[in-house]
Amino acid sequence: MTTFSADRSYAESLDSADALALFRDRFVHDDPERIYLDGNSLGQLPVRTQARIAEVVDQDWGVGLVRSWERWIDLPRQAGDMLGEHLLGAAAGQVLVCDSVTVNLYKLAWAALDAQPGRDVLVTDDDNFPTDRYVLAGVAAQRGCELRLIHTDIDSGVSEQALADALDERTALVSLSHVAYRSGALADMAALTRLIHGSGAMALWDLCHSAGAVPVQLDACAADLAIGCTYKYLNAGPGAPGFSYVRAGLQPRLRQPIWGWFGQREQFAMGPSYDPAPGIDSFLTGTPNVIGTVAVEEGARLLGEAGIEQLRQKSTLLTGYLIYLADQWLAEYGFELASPRDDGRRGGHVTLQHPDAWQISQALIRAKVIVDYRTPDRVRLGPVPISTSFSQVWDAVDRLRQIAADKSYADIPAEPSRVT
Numbered sequence: 001m002t003t004f005s006a007d008r009s010y011a012e013s014l015d016s017a018d019a020l021a022l023f024r025d026r027f028v029h030d031d032p033e034r035i036y037l038d039g040n041s042l043g044q045l046p047v048r049t050q051a052r053i054a055e056v057v058d059q060d061w062g063v064g065l066v067r068s069w070e071r072w073i074d075l076p077r078q079a080g081d082m083l084g085e086h087l088l089g090a091a092a093g094q095v096l097v098c099d100s101v102t103v104n105l106y107k108l109a110w111a112a113l114d115a116q117p118g119r120d121v122l123v124t125d126d127d128n129f130p131t132d133r134y135v136l137a138g139v140a141a142q143r144g145c146e147l148r149l150i151h152t153d154i155d156s157g158v159s160e161q162a163l164a165d166a167l168d169e170r171t172a173l174v175s176l177s178h179v180a181y182r183s184g185a186l187a188d189m190a191a192l193t194r195l196i197h198g199s200g201a202m203a204l205w206d207l208c209h210s211a212g213a214v215p216v217q218l219d220a221c222a223a224d225l226a227i228g229c230t231y232k233y234l235n236a237g238p239g240a241p242g243f244s245y246v247r248a249g250l251q252p253r254l255r256q257p258i259w260g261w262f263g264q265r266e267q268f269a270m271g272p273s274y275d276p277a278p279g280i281d282s283f284l285t286g287t288p289n290v291i292g293t294v295a296v297e298e299g300a301r302l303l304g305e306a307g308i309e310q311l312r313q314k315s316t317l318l319t320g321y322l323i324y325l326a327d328q329w330l331a332e333y334g335f336e337l338a339s340p341r342d343d344g345r346r347g348g349h350v351t352l353q354h355p356d357a358w359q360i361s362q363a364l365i366r367a368k369v370i371v372d373y374r375t376p377d378r379v380r381l382g383p384v385p386i387s388t389s390f391s392q393v394w395d396a397v398d399r400l401r402q403i404a405a406d407k408s409y410a411d412i413p414a415e416p417s418r419v420t
Contacts, residue, residue: 157185
């Protein structure tokens, strides 16, 4: 167990020993006073991504025009293989960068149901990210299936017993988040996947809050399917495309429901009927987002250079230090930890509970500490190991302590705005 100190000099000593410190200069920074602790919602802009996008716009599009499709056409698979190699523990030919998380989840859930006739139950938890619950509810309604919601503790995540109680011979698919969006609770992917397979169902993992933040081993855990976003820890930018993973052995069995021309065998033959391409390419739909996909490539390349194990090691230390400072300084002002305290059960962000969480989060932003708010009364703080220093964590919690002590948030309306 790490022994922390509340002296700022201790944070500075951690920064001096930080092997990832130089990566901070690989990102765009326009305000040296700002502390960005919201990379779990939107990652910062890498300098190389800024240059690569300009290159695609100015040269590939501006000069190459339609001829650039010779380079662009394989981008979804190329970027997917980079994610698989560096961050997802997936061999080549199983990951695609395309569409949005919502569309990818719809495609995979529908395909999983089709592949298992006689099974008509979808399972997820009642605190899963809203899109996941909404999409699965929509698929269940369209297919005349049952959606079972596991009751989950919003701070500690899904328990094995609760999942076991929801499984039976009718279960077709279980869809869970690897890291809970609200609390940062980290699920045991291997153990829960074994439990799901024991019932004969397929396991689909949402990696939105884990890809790039914690090591993921999709192949080793025998996961069947996965989806995730690229605009958080992968730093690919707002609206960047999502990704899908389909285990190689399942690819011949599954047919996704959106039959677009990029998923067609010999697509430029312009054939009269749909004939899905072999392998992972059959899960493509329409024309890919080229600019977003090259941003995914750059994000994966940068994180691959840093190394996911080294990123995880620093992330655990950053969040553990944040929790220590919160215990030392914030408990007397009514804050409670709403994330797992155990390092092995916590993803890349820390959530604090307080009755005035919305106002406090806005006061922090006013003090140039960028965080976000989540219902019902949570402040989320997401220090990102590739770009956040220990001194910044110290300064952020110190500013939070001052705000709480002075109640300088009292002038902020208690009603949350549309974007939280």
